[in-house]
Amino acid sequence: MKINHVLKALSHPIRRAIIAYLRNGSMTAGALAEKFDVSKPTMSTHFAALKEAGLITAERDGVTIHYRLNATVAEEAIGMLMGLFGTQHMPSVQEQPPAPEETENEI
Template sequence: MNSVFKALSHPVRRRIIAMLRAGPMASGDIAAAFDMAWPTVTGHLTALKDAGLVSAERDGSSIRYRLDISAVEEALAFLMDLTGARDDLNDKEG
C-alpha cells in the first residue's frame, strides 16, 4: 500500500494514470505527452508498475501500458475506510 501512495504522490504519475484511464497506451505515446527525457518517463512508468498500478506488455518493438484497476480499488478502499466514507455508503445501501 505504501508503494501505491508513494507512486501517486508525483503529479506526472497521476497524469499518466489519468491518461491510461482512456485505455492502454504505448510507452512512446506516453512519453510524447511530457517535456522530459525518456529515462525520466521510464522511471515514472517503472514506479507505477512496481506499485502495481499499471501493467506492461510488449507490443512489437514498443511496450504498452494499461491501468491495473485492482491496485487503484485497494487504495480507494483504504482511503474510504480511513475517512469513514465506506461506512456512510454502507448505511445508505442498508
C-alpha cells in the same frame, strides 16, 4: 498491494497524468512520453514506479511497450484509506437515494 507504493506512485504529477491518460485505454510508452517534456530515462522511472505499485501493467509487442491501467489496485487502495478513516463503504452514485423533490410547501 502495498499502500505505501501506491501513495508514493501517486505523489508525482506526471504519474497522476499518466493514470489519467490511461483511463481512456492502453497507450504505448512512446505515445505517453510525447505528452511530457522530460527525458526517456525520467519517463522510464515514472513507468517503473507505477508498475511497482501495481497501478499499470505493461505488455511488450516486439520493441513496443503498451501500458494499461490496473484500476483494481486503485480501488483496493481507496478501500484501505476509507477503512483507515473509519468509512467502510461509500455508496456509489447508483446506490445513493434520489434527491428529494421540492414541494410548494418548502418554497
